[in-house]
Amino acid sequence: MTDKKAHNATSSRRDFIKTAGLAAAGFMIVPRHVLGGTGFTAPSDRLQVAGVGVGGKGQSNIANMYKGGKADIAFLCDVDDRRAAATVKNFPSAKYYKDYREMLDRDGKHIDAVVVSTPDHNHAMIAMAAMQLGKHVYVEKPLTHDIYEARKLTEAAQQYKVVTQMGNQGASGDGVRQLQDWVDGGVIGKVKDVYCWTDRPSWPQGILWPNASGQVPAELDWDLWLGSAPYRPYVDKLVPFNWRGWWDFGTGALGDMGAHLIEPPVRILDLDTPTEVQCSVGSIYVDEFKRGYFPDSAPPSSHVILTFNKTKKTKDDLQIHWMDGGIKPGRPEELAANEPFGPNGVLFEGTKGKMMCDVYGANPRLLPLSRTNEVKVKQSVTRVPGGVDGHYWSFVEACIAGYGKMKLSSPFEVAGPLTETLLIANLAIRGTDIQKPTADGKRFTYPGRDIKLLWDKENLRVTNFDDVNQFVKRTYRQGWSLGA
Structure with a gap:
């Protein structure tokens, strides 16, 4: 330094x-x-x-x-x-x-x-x-x-x-507070839609659990590492990073990055937890006719749409679009051809304009970018000393x-x-891999892939597709508990 x-x-x-x-x-x-x-x-x-x-x-x-x-x-x-x-x-x-x-x-x-x-x-x-x-x-x-x-x-x-x-x-950070100053100052009007995207996962997803067990390193207590999770044999390269893609341990790209990308709109727009969630996920094919079935692992990519009740800062009920695995929203027309539209970001679309930020709410900017330094609003949100x-x-x-x-x-x-918001989105993602046999037992259907999940906040449950409620509260491994 x-x-x-x-x-x-x-x-x-x-x-x-x-x-x-x-x-x-x-x-x-x-x-x-x-x-x-x-x-x-x-x-x-x-x-x-x-x-x-x-x-x-x-x-x-x-x-x-x-x-x-x-x-x-x-x-x-x-x-x-x-x-x-x-x-x-x-x-x-x-x-x-x-x-x-x-x-x-x-x-x-x-x-x-x-x-x-x-x-x-x-x-x-x-x-x-x-x-x-x-x-x-x-x-x-x-x-x-x-x-x-x-x-x-x-x-x-x-x-x-x-x-x-x-x-x-x-x-x-100062970034999310600058964004809030612009919204509170009416610079982009009432917010209509929000898009959040990331290039994560940067670890394997959409795969089967490895068949081959590895040798537990002498320095690692594998049983303590597993903790509340179901017992699985140790596999190489799971620790210290690749556990994120396995549902027993991690919460996928959305759990990893959502707290940095969905947090700004939730905070700025005074959003409660979502009332509805729907999604589509990327496919890995095991043959030319069907998508692979990998319920232990998060998918390689996803697009989730979360619906929130209207607030004073939104035009109507608001949708946040979450995209991971390299999927991104359409490039804003206000961006010039060579102006960056980065691998991680948030885009707010309002009735009077648009604004963007990077991960963590950093690098806030109005669109077109020239407006960022031209528009002046009163600083209404107290900054955190040290950012x-x-x-x-x-x-x-x-x-x-x-x-x-x-x-x-x-x-x-x-x-x-x-966190509830992020994990409600994951319910929709996990629901796409719930498999049901057809009446003749020759094929499988996936009833969670093409529906919208309706969320009951008070009772912590999806009301129209009970199969995903098993993921709201898991069973801890014997010997581990949530408190005394």
Whole structure:
């Protein structure tokens, strides 16, 4: 890092801490032992952080917590010593565990907050266990693997009165706030349609589970890695990245990128969870006559249409089009021939104009692009000090201030419904692979491929195609549970 960049980063952190401190001003500063119990940290204390899943994204999550200047990385936990090695080296004084349950049992009283960065299928049970001990939690996106889990974590955050944040950093960025200023300022009028797209998956999807089992590396505890998921033999290359395409562990391209791309329109337009969802998916053919049947794996590409009730910022009921696997919407006519229409993005179409952004809500722009610098509106949405970095720092400050004292960008009351939205879309995708035999038993039909699913928010179920409701709440493997 250059001296100038280092100075700017330090200044940004200093400004953030100063601003966040004003939000927490007026609190009586008392030692933690006087407050008693867990989950209540005195404003004068440093936050004692435990990380679960500390390689890859977990490594950067923990590093960014530490950079804010008020967090001590006190405990590290990972089922794979290889993945954990770099973080362990960076924080040599942190106590290391392989099993989060042992860590919480032995050292829970010394932990203020837990950062969960494991594969999707284990997010909810780790977060719930921490919250039930009064620990604040930061959970990597998507918040959960199942819709039911998302609802339960949202309820638990309020029940246990802990500070929460999901790891979709763009939610704290300036980009999404600039987009909101334009919408609130009437620049593009009432929004009619939204298109979100990604070039993911960048891992195998639409395939059968491999027949050949691999040799479990000595550094990996495979049983702990599986956690809540059904037992499967270890296969090479599943860890640390390719699990994302398997429904037992991941949530496909939509679960991986939706929190970064669908989040801006949901936030800006005040959308609730969808009322309807329909989709089409890409095909891999096993012969010249039929599409392959791969129910264990997400498809190679999909186009999902989510319908939301009208809000004050939409013209009518709104449709969000989700496209992955390289599928993109038609190029806006306002873009010149050589102006980029990137591999990941969001397009808002309004009654008076259009606007776009990249992943995380970054690089907001009006169409045609010349309008971006020409149009001036009042800044009506408060920016998060530090932007995307402040997503981490504000979580630390909020934990120190205490439950209910600071507003965050993606607490579970926001992240939970957003995650439900993503996973409702996945119900439609998974429904396309539900196979039924014909009356003569000679062929199969796929009744979920050509219908629109109707969603009952209160009862967490699809009302017109019961077969997909099995994916709303899965059965955990014996020995694992969602909380005590």
